[in-house]
Amino acid sequence: MKRFLTKTAALVLLLPLLTACPKQQAAQELRIYNWSDYMPEEVIQDFEKRENAKIVLDTYDDPEAMISKLQAGGDSEYDLVILSDYLVGQLARRGTILELDKSKIPNLKNLDPNFADPAYDPGSKHSVVYQWGTTGLAYREDLVKGPVNSWAVLFDPAKSVGSFLLLTEMREQVGAALRYLGASVNTTDPVLLERAKQILIEAKRRSQGFAGGTDAVQQVLSGNVAVAVAYSGDAFRAMEENPKVKYVIPREGGTLWTDALTVLSKSKNADLAYKFINYLLEPEVAAKVSNGIGYGTPVAAALPMIEARDNPVIYPSAEVRSKLEFLGDLGPAADLYNKVWAEVRAQ
Amino acid sequence: MRESASPWQTLQRLLVTVGPGAFWLLVFVLVPSVLILIASLMSRGNFGQLVLPLGLHNYVRFFTEPLFWEIVGRSLWIGFWATVLTVLLGYPLAFYIAGHRHKQVLLLLVIIPFFTNFLIRVYAWIVLLQREGVVNAVITAFGLPSANLFPSTFAVYLATVYTYLPFFVLPLYAAVERIEWNQLEAAYDLGASPVRGFWEAILPQTLPGLLAGFLLTFIPAVGTFVIADLLGGGKITLIGNLIQQQFGAAQNWAFGAAVSMILMSLVLLGLWLYARAQGEKGLDELV
Amino acid sequence: MKRLLAVYSWAILAFLYLPILVIVVLSFNKSRFGVSWTGFTLDWYARLFANERVLEYLANTLIVAVVSTAVSTVIGTLLAIGLVRYGFRLKRFLRYLLYVPVVVPDVVMGISLLLLFDTVRDTIGWPRLSLFTIILAHISFQVAYVTLVVRARLMLLDPALEEAARDLGATDWRTFLEVTLPLISPGVVSGALLAFSLSLDDFVVTFFTSGSGSTTLPLYIYGKVKTGITPDIHALSTLMVGATILILLLGLLFWRKGGTK
DSSP, rough: OOOHHHHHHHHHHHHHHHHHHHOOOOEEEEEEEEEESSSSSSHHHHHHHHHOOOOEEEEEHHHHHHHHHHHTTTGGSSSEEEEEEEHHHHHHTTOOBOOOOOGGOOOGGGOOOOHSSSSSSSSSSSSSEEEEEEEEHHHHTTSSSSOOOTHHHOOOGGGGGGGGEEESOHHHHHHHHHHHOOEEEEEOHHHHHHHHHHHHHHHHHHHOOOOOOOHHHHHHTTSSSEEEEEHHHHHHHHHHHHEEEEEEEOOOOEEEEEEEEEETTTTHHHHHHHHHHHHHTTTHHHHHHHHOOOBBBBOOOOOOOOHHHHHHHHOOHHHHTEEEOOOOOOOOGGGHHHHHHHHHHHO | OOOOOOOHHHHHHHHHHHHHHHHHHIIIIIIHHHHHHHHHSEEOOOOOOEEEEOOOOOHHHHHHHHHHHEEEEEEEEHHHHHHHHHHHHHHHHHHHHHTTTHHHHHHHHHHHHHHHHHHHHHHHHHHHHHHHHHHHHHHHHTTTTOOOOSSHHHHHHHHHHHHHHHHHHHHHHHHHHHHTTTHHHHHHHHHHHHHHIIIIIIHHHHHHHHHHHHHHHHHHHOOHHHHHHHSSSSSOHHHHHHHHHHHHOOHHHHHHHHOOOOOHHHHHHHHHHHHHHHHHHHHHHHO | OOOHHHHHHHHHHHHHOOOOHHHHHHTTBBSSSSSOOOOBOOHHHHHOOOOOOOEEEEEEEEHHHHHHHHHHHHHHHHHHHHHHHOOTTHHHHHHHHHHHHHHSSHHHHHHHHHHHHHHHHHSOOOEEEEEEEHHHHHHHHHHHHHHHHHHHHHHHHOOHHHHHHHHHHOOHHHIIIIIIHHHHHHHHHHHHHHHHHHHOOOOHHHHHHTTOOOHHHHHHHHHHHHHHOOOOHHHHHHHHHHHHHHHHHHHHHHHHOOOOO
16 A cells, blocks of 8 residues: 555656657647738648648747747747748847758749849748738728828827727837838837837827737727728738728838748758748649738749739739838847837837 | 654655655745846846846836836736725625525635636626627617727726635635624624624724735736736736736846846735734735 | 625626626627627537647646646645644745745746746756646646645644554554545645646746647637637637536535535
């Protein structure tokens, strides 16, 4: 009896170690860290079947928080991370992401030349474009009290048309304030940033709070708010559900962003990651992705298969495109923005 | 004649009983606390991580920027009033249950929400209070304009009281059950009015339980971040949110550690004051 | 006056249940948004059960709860005995240390453990944030609660009983098994139940100590709330509430049958 209990007690104490046995990442397991609601289930399952692999997907809705997590040891937990273009430079410099072995991604040739050599990552050394889109205002035309065509609906109390949400993504939200002030979204002028900070704090007071892209659009769709800063694809899908939802890029201009596929240096399954990237560059798969989540594809051959190819929300006209900026890699100046944002969020 | 244990035996006993526990507490409670202390003195690297040099700059920053005083003030204010409201709701409830025929059933009714998942209970308020939520549905049915209840400070208060009410009622109930009602009768005999009777004969008896409940509610309410996060829409920043932000989007671990130290000091201060008032035994009863 | 108290109290009890009831009702509502009733449906439950990931999260949550409760109950009970029965130099210090997990705000506990795991990983390359680290974290606060509960029970015990056993020649082990343990078992069981529910419910500490592939139900719910509440979360919540009530009722029945309070 005594011996039995001693053994049981010892076993119980050793239990946690069983879970510690580093679950050897199944040789065919791919761990992806992606924006929330940003990859159709079908695309994932097809790859799993094809390669007899398992995909573990974690999501985020705030890129700064995502970076923080990678910082905190998350970089050894994932193989593939899909992140905003302006973060690629930073992570490449830190050595967090690999310089890509192009020989393993033959489908790179499918990329539209516009996306094959982006300014933020010349020669696509560290990243491959996944999707691209714009950030603007999503709104319910039946709930707003006036026209929605300017960032002023957020920043000018006199021009408000209804309740609104601000975006949790720092670069985009601060960028919106800067465009409203007539500045570039990549400015490093401290005076301009200070002004942006002030109008953001003021807008926050009048707002219904901050929301991530997916949440923001859900709130507009459900009628909880009239206006929200949102991403084109999310807005597009909401429009399909409720035609009263509209999307507009304010006249002061906005951003054209890309999200890129990157492979983490500490990845344990880089080859599988390369296979996945290659898979996503197949025209049929790229079309499935875009049709599923509503954003723009960088794969030229996929265009004929894309249902939304004539829709200006996803594929804006040249005129609108001329008002859009790319979010650039700020380098050390990123700290200026971090400070501004920390204060806006903490007030 | 009983022999006293040999030193070897005593050591053995200690190792077996206290050993594992002491080890665990030292490694997983003491060491992490020390780590926070050290981290709070470190500096922020380019990517938010902890680097040398050491210094008091994080604390200086905290105490010299009015924004942070605001946050502390707001946390204490909301924590205090939410706790007061909890007391006002919970105190009579405890009495009602104690005096009821089916007190076990009623107690169970209070315990069930207590064991229900915290997040469910909090997000439920979003569903109730949002613009297209239940409360507004009811209000507009009466022809009144819909109210902007979420996100708001009101929502945070409401959810905080709601979350901690069972925490408060249970220990208080224990105290109320033990009340000696004859003291009240004695007071009446001496000619006291009901109010006076309550004040002098009943309240003092429940005071330890009341204070314990107050503390058990106030401390978590001040340190919470989830409620303010989900119901404040990102607009209400309490100390807990500030800390969480430093380890999340704001990427400043050193500063986050410093704020944690400050929060911990506040908590320990509160406890110390309580221990002074109630004695060490009170501290045990608290748990 | 008594009438007023009764009305007041029932109002408060209703208040306690209102949000939960709303969620339960909405989990059967056809419409995805809004709260007007558009029809009864079990679709949301169907979607929930079809979602493999949710079942995985449920498994994670249970694994963590069971393992951590088992370990912390053993450690805590032993610690309680040591603290009550023996005197030793670091006793006071240990007792104060015991209070820390109980009073410290979750956020602080969470980040302190995150720092610990990170520092260890930087030094020896292990452990990754995973179910293992979550379990370690949970045990850390559970031990405190279990110890305090068992200790309270133990202090009510007359040491003479144990001494008598020892006078009769029983070894420490036997005394523990046949005398002490049965007498403190209600305390041990309550401690274990408390630890179990604390683990199931925990969000903040888990939030900071979890990694990829180690999502638990509370973390999942939080994530869903932040990306937009949809009724399948209501379905999940209803099931969780139902499970809680069931367990409580079972526990109560067991208690009643088991005997002494």
